[in-house]
Amino acid sequence: MIHIYPEIDIKIKCNTCKQEFQPNSFHLTGVHVLGSGICPSCKSDELFKELPTSAGLLYPTIIRKSDAKRVDDIPFTNWFIDGLPIAYKNKTNSPVRIEKIVNQTKQKAKLLILNTIDHTYGHCVLNIFNLSYYKSKTDYHLLLLVQRDLLWLVPDGIDEIWVVDIPFSKGGHWFNFLATTVNEEFRKYEQAFLCRSFPQAPDNGFNIEEYSRVKPFPLDEWDKRLGTPTVTFIWRTDRFWKQVLPRWIDNRITRRLFPQLLTKIKSRIRFNWILKFSRNLRKKAPAVDFAVAGMDSRDMKLPDWIKDYRHSSHSDELARKLCQRYAESHLVIGCNGSSLVLPSCHAGAVMNIVPQDGWSVSTGSFFF
Numbered sequence: 001m002i003h004i005y006p007e008i009d010i011k012i013k014c015n016t017c018k019q020e021f022q023p024n025s026f027h028l029t030g031v032h033v034l035g036s037g038i039c040p041s042c043k044s045d046e047l048f049k050e051l052p053t054s055a056g057l058l059y060p061t062i063i064r065k066s067d068a069k070r071v072d073d074i075p076f077t078n079w080f081i082d083g084l085p086i087a088y089k090n091k092t093n094s095p096v097r098i099e100k101i102v103n104q105t106k107q108k109a110k111l112l113i114l115n116t117i118d119h120t121y122g123h124c125v126l127n128i129f130n131l132s133y134y135k136s137k138t139d140y141h142l143l144l145l146v147q148r149d150l151l152w153l154v155p156d157g158i159d160e161i162w163v164v165d166i167p168f169s170k171g172g173h174w175f176n177f178l179a180t181t182v183n184e185e186f187r188k189y190e191q192a193f194l195c196r197s198f199p200q201a202p203d204n205g206f207n208i209e210e211y212s213r214v215k216p217f218p219l220d221e222w223d224k225r226l227g228t229p230t231v232t233f234i235w236r237t238d239r240f241w242k243q244v245l246p247r248w249i250d251n252r253i254t255r256r257l258f259p260q261l262l263t264k265i266k267s268r269i270r271f272n273w274i275l276k277f278s279r280n281l282r283k284k285a286p287a288v289d290f291a292v293a294g295m296d297s298r299d300m301k302l303p304d305w306i307k308d309y310r311h312s313s314h315s316d317e318l319a320r321k322l323c324q325r326y327a328e329s330h331l332v333i334g335c336n337g338s339s340l341v342l343p344s345c346h347a348g349a350v351m352n353i354v355p356q357d358g359w360s361v362s363t364g365s366f367f368f
């Protein structure tokens with residue numbers, strides 16, 4: 001846990017005089033959670049540093065207030081690091097709707113905050129699983145910040161839940177309203193702490209049934225259930241593991257000139273590949289129970305013998321129904337990313353088809 005009130009228990013290295021100092025301001029702005037302050041030695045620019053929670057554990061980025069430029073020593077960049085200067089430059093004061101669900105009214109002296117807000121669905125899910133550890137800290141009032149589409153996954157026994165109406169697409173933005181609201185809240189307590197949440201919880205550190213309310217596939221019944229081998233394919237219209245059109249057709253220029261046409265053609269080719277795979281699988285295993293799931297408009301039709309779990313928008317009821325399907329599946333197949341996190345917690349086995357440029361993040365898609 002990280003102490004954030006009345007003092008912030010991190011150090012910032014000044015980029016001017018190289019001295020370390022303790023920040024005096026806390027900012028929970030969305031996915032970016034920072035401490036900030038001015039170096040007391042040289043009194044140069046105010047610096048903002050990512051706190052060691054979630055992705056900030058791996059990428060302790062520092063920017064300066066005057067121009068939002070990075071002044072840390074990290075020798076590379078990525079989506080999270082690049083996202084901080086962009087978020088800072090585009091700070092918004094727009095109000096954020098927050099639904100507060102208070103389950104524990106007994107006043108405690110210490111507040112413990114778990115922030116799961118992110119711009120990626122899978123990252124949010126992985127952060128939520130940290131609750132299994134922090135729920136045991138009964139001396140603290142546990143406050144969970146969660147985006148609305150994942151409220152259904154929150155287990156019982158959380159002291160207080162703030163359901164934050166920030167869509168995943170805006171989870172990386174900088175919301176001043178959210179930062180101010182959080183600061184006002186923790187000042188009601190004698191002390192406040194931030195959960196040092198890990199981007200990937202250990203698979204033996206939580207019970208998925210407490211979250212989804214769905215019992216996972218019983219591995220001891222694998223052979224018994226092979227009379228009807230059950231396979232689910234996670235279809236993603238935005239991702240595939242190989243190039244399906246030659247470069248002279250599908251390149252930066254053609255994608256700019258004909259974006260909708262190329263997307264439609266590639267989706268059709270990829271979808272036909274899945275249909276071909278399902279037919280070949282059925283020849284090898286005639287009793288197979290095959291299904292396709294994933295975010296899709298259902299414009300492309302499936303044959304009657306394939307169960308259709310595709311959906312165009314989220315609903316809590318559908319999310320649990322999908323978990324039930326995963327839990328019935330001997331095997332779930334998909335292509336790298338957030339869509340494999342919950343299947344890997346429920347299915348008998350998962351096959352992750354990794355694109356050539358996706359190996360560095362492939363293990364974050366599922367649990368071992």
